Structures are given as structure tokens and as C-alpha cells.
Amino acid sequence: DAGVTQSPTHLIKTRGQQVTLRCSPKSGHDTVSWYQQALGQGPQFIFQYYEEEERQRGNFPDRFSGHQFPNYSSELNVNALLLGDSALYLCASSRGQGEDTQYFGPGTRLTVL
Amino acid sequence: AQSVTQLGSHVSVSEGALVLLRCNYSSSVPPYLFWYVQYPNQGLQLLLKYTSAATLVKGINGFEAEFKKSETSFHLTKPSAHMSDAAEYFCAVSDPLNDYKLSFGAGTTVTVRA
Numbered sequence: 001d002a003g004v005t006q007s008p009t010h011l012i013k014t015r016g017q018q019v020t021l022r023c024s025p026k027s028g029h030d031t032v033s034w035y036q037q038a039l040g041q042g043p044q045f046i047f048q049y050y051e052e053e054e055r056q057r058g059n060f061p062d063r064f065s066g067h068q069f070p071n072y073s074s075e076l077n078v079n080a081l082l083l084g085d086s087a088l089y090l091c092a093s094s095r096g097q098g099e100d101t102q103y104f105g106p107g108t109r110l111t112v113l
Numbered sequence: 114a115q116s117v118t119q120l121g122s123h124v125s126v127s128e129g130a131l132v133l134l135r136c137n138y139s140s141s142v143p144p145y146l147f148w149y150v151q152y153p154n155q156g157l158q159l160l161l162k163y164t165s166a167a168t169l170v171k172g173i174n175g176f177e178a179e180f181k182k183s184e185t186s187f188h189l190t191k192p193s194a195h196m197s198d199a200a201e202y203f204c205a206v207s208d209p210l211n212d213y214k215l216s217f218g219a220g221t222t223v224t225v226r227a
Binding site: 004006033040041042043044045048055056058090092097098101102103104105106107109 | 147149154155156157158159162203205211212213214215216217218219220
């Protein structure tokens with residue numbers, strides 16, 4: 001049973017560029033959540049997608065946007081990259097919109113120069 | 114809004130000694146509580162979770178945690194540390210009043226001395 005997968009593993013961008021990160025949920029899961037984990041900190045919730053719609057959002061600017069596809073996979077897009085966007089971006093999947101446990105992928109390490 | 118405080122950003126223990134990681138939460142309703150572990154350059158792995166059943170929760174790799182409502186705590190313990198326990202540990206709370214949004218503590222790094 002494949003777990004949560006994310007691509008790419010690492011990414012280097014320059015300020016002002018745009019980036020797209022991808023996530024495939026665990027088999028049987030239909031909800032995807034995205035988190036940003038800055039160095040030395042805990043993960044911070046960005047947003048959650050369920051039934052192809054953004055259902056919840058954390059305290060992140062509109063430069064952060066996402067999408068969920070009919071097969072439940074998801075993308076995170078970040079526009080106009082800032083140095084402060086450098087972080088590990090984690091995707092988590094779960095079943096339904098609610099109390100089910102979230103399972104995390106290995107993350108994408110984004111470095112903005 | 115719920116929040117999580119992990120006391121101690123770094124814990125160092127000898128191999129074979131007790132591991133104790135502290136977590137306190139703030140909540141107006143009974144939350145769901147989780148402990149995750151993160152090994153270097155990896156994602157988060159679920160160790161255990163509390164969902165209002167038994168207050169003593171057993172997880173993987175010999176870890177357990179006890180939910181104490183009166184103390185608003187959910188401390189993680191392991192009786193005997195192993196070198197492979199060296200990692201970063203995160204306590205998280207899921208808020209029933211906010212669509213179960215997951216909020217994490219800042220993390221505790223565990224080092225194990227031989």
C-alpha cells in the first residue's frame with residue numbers, strides 16, 4: 001500500500017519565481033492538507049482540499065494557492081517567491097473532512113535564493 | 114483557538130534511560146491529540162493519537178502517552194531509550210470546533226548518548 005508521495009524532493013528557485021509542488025494521497029484517502037515547516041519549527045497549516053475545493057485555510061497570503069484533482073492528488077502553487085518561503089513543504093492525506101488521522105509524505109525541500 | 118506548548122526544545126538522554134517529552138495544550142473542548150516523529154530529512158510519522166477513549170495511549174516503537182485533562186497535558190514517554198529514537202518529536206492538537214484543523218508544537222529534539 002503506497003503511502004503519501006510528493007514531488008519533487010528538492011527544488012531551488014530564485015526570488016520572484018513561481019513553483020508548483022505535487023502530492024498523491026495514501027490509497028483510500030480523499031482529503032489533502034498542506035503544511036509549511038521552516039527550519040527548526042513545527043509545521044504550519046496552509047490549507048486543506050476536499051472534493052476539489054479549498055475547505056480550510058491557515059494564515060498564509062494569496063500567493064499560496066492550490067488545486068485538487070478528481071483522483072484526489074493535489075498541487076501547491078506559490079507565486080512571487082520570497083526568501084522566507086524557503087522551507088520543507090509537507091503534504092498530508094486523510095479520509096473525509098474531519099477527525100481522521102493525517103498521514104504525511106516525505107516533503108519537498110524548497111530553497112529560494 | 115487551540116494551541117500546543119512543548120516544554121524543552123532539546124532533550125538529551127542516555128541509552129536505556131527514560132525518555133519524557135512534555136506537551137501541554139489549550140482547549141475549550143476535549144481535543145484530539147497526536148505525537149509525530151520526524152527523522153532527519155524525512156516527513157512526519159505518526160507515533161500515537163488520543164481520541165477520547167483510553168487516557169493511556171500506546172504507540173509504535175515502545176512509546177506511550179497519557180492524557181490528563183486536569184493538567185491539560187499529553188506527555189510522551191518511553192521507558193528505555195534506544196539510539197534509533199534520536200529524532201525530532203512534535204505534539205499536535207486537532208480542534209473539533211475548527212474542522213479538526215491540526216496545530217503543531219515547536220518540536221523537541223531528542224539526542225541519545227551511548
